Amino acid sequence: MSAPRFGSLRDGPSPVAQGSETFTELAHAGGARVERIASRAVRQGEWYEQGWAEFVLLVQGGAILAFADGTSHALSPGDWAHLPAKCRHRVAATAADGETIWLAVHFPPEA
Template sequence: MDAQGLNLFDLPPAGGAERFDTLLTRPGVTIERIVSTGQASPEGFWYDQDRDEFVLLLSGAARLTIEGQAPRDLRPGDWLHLPAHCRHRVEYTQAEPATVWLAVHW
């Protein structure tokens, strides 16, 4: 088996769409890097995922709302466990420097 790696902070060029890079996938688990540059969930949209998600903010800043709760401001080092079907939305992501997330889905 070949080892593979990527520096999480080798970022795509500024501007453009939010970027999702799968770092590792195995039966039952996926690890991804998400690079946000000012994106947010569309008005009225809620994520309602079939799998649990652990998300860690590595850089930048974001605001996330879990249904029924007050919005949470996130800074580097902040993390959340979002159980399956925990409805949530991204209210804001910092564009510069880019907001970088590490997400683990299982």
């Protein structure tokens, strides 16, 4: 039997420079992954189009998610988004005054 683990989303590696990100896996089970993402990055011209659904919660900072259909959505601390598999999206902006921290849950791909 494993022992409980504890931590804080505010603790962890920080991106060093504008344009960088750090990813820290916090847990995984049954094909799902939970990770902390610290970002000072913007994905100009790069799209994510993952084969799995993802739930993201913005913990600190701010961000704008852009979608391939031309829409965008601003996120503030406490806001979340559920992105279905194959949803083309990118981070169009992050907080200018510091890092943006996300909690991301990656669901296993559907068969």
